[in-house]
Amino acid sequence: MELDKIEEKDLKMGKANQEVFSETMQALAETDRNIIAVTSDSRGSGKLVPFGQKYPNQIVEVGIAEQNLVGVASGLASAGKKVFAISPACFLSARALEQIKNDVCYSDNPVTLVGISSGVSYGALGTTHHSLHDYAVLRAINNITIVAPADNFETEQAVRLAxxxxxxxxxxxxxxxxxxxxxxxKRFEFGKGRLVREGNDLAIIASGETVYPAWLAAKKLEDEHGIKTAVVSMHTIKPxxxxxxxxLASNERPIITVEEHMVNGGLGEACASHLFQKGFRNPxxxxxxxDEYTVTGSQVEIFNHYGISKEGLYEIGKKLLKI
Known part of the structure; x- marks a missing residue:
């Protein structure tokens, strides 16, 4: 089953969020010379070639050196520049973790770290290129906001706010x-989830590109069983x-969380921890x-294998609702 094709006629197709990121950066740079992109040999994969052509004095290329990337970005930010540091998410949040912790967060430099080709976007390149740890490691660091936009609207708004x-x-x-x-x-704010489908019987809380299969599962539950499912794009993982x-938990409805991340330390555990400590006991x-060796395949194939799909979430919803 191909989830990368639009299945619902009432949803309008957009672009890849990485493309919208690049277009928004160009729009910002047109009127603000302090906008700076710093890349680690990733202007092509980050869709920043047009940005570099239009604003050659507002892009810095450090090569495949993620630790230097974060250090340079931090220095520019400390000098008053509005810096976006762009690199594949798997490398940015692992190789440069110490620099993120110390140069950016501890030093309180307003750098926007942009992890491209996140989650399992690299597909068959495998585990070395998957970023399934970034929420977990960065949630453990003080003084950083973690954002995973779900669609083009959220992406543009997130970049402008950043x-x-x-x-x-x-x-x-x-x-x-x-x-x-x-x-x-059309409301977007860091730290405020976005309700993209209403319902009182079940809630699915998702982030990033998993929000779409959650939406499809909710529609299927309503079409086939009359189940009204709230779907939330929890685009901000922290705060x-x-x-x-x-x-969402107040009426004791079952809750499903969905993320393109390891089940350890991500959105789901953040939600479960808060609700449990507040006394909620929802299914x-x-x-x-x-927590296993990830199967190899395209993003769609990996999603389907682990139930991050219309059918998979539909079945989980039925099981929680006992129907």
Missing amino acids: AEHDKPIYMRFGKKAMPFLDENN LDVKLLED FKIVGIP
Whole structure:
């Protein structure tokens, strides 16, 4: 089953979020010479070739040297520049973790770290190129906002907000074209989840590119069983929108979390920890990549294998609802 094709006629197809990131950067740089892109031999994969052609004095290439990338970005930010440090998410959040912790977060430099080709976007390149740890390691570091936009609207808004933000941010994007999930809900704010489908029987809380299969599963549950499922794009993993989370849990409905990340240390565990400590006891299921050697395949094949799909989430929803 191909989940990278739009299955619902009422969802408009957009672009890959990485493309929207690049276009928004160009729009910002047109009127702000302080916008700087720093890349680690990734202007091509980051869709930044047009940016570099239009604004050659506002892009810095450090080569395949992620630790230097973060150090240079931090220095520029400390001098008043609005810096976006772009590199594949798997390498940025692993090779340069010490620099992220010390040069960016501890030193309070307002760098926006941009992890491209995130999650399992690299597909068959395998585990070395998967970023299934980034939420977990960065959640453990003080003074950083973690953002995973779900669609083109959220991506543009996130990049524009990041350019105005005065604190460290980590933002991750995938390679696949995404639909616009709800053109009626045009509210975006860091730390505030976005409700893209309403319902009181079940809640699916997802991040990034997993929001779309969650939306499809919710539609299937309604079409086939009349189940009304709330779907939330919890685009900000940290700080978590705990008010929205508690509101969703307040009627004791089952909750499913979905993420393109290891089940350890990510969105699901953040939600479960908060709810449990607040005394909620809703039926709860974390869907993500389990703690095992990840299967090899395309992003769609990996999603399908681990139930991050319309059919997989539909079946989990039925099981939690006992239907």
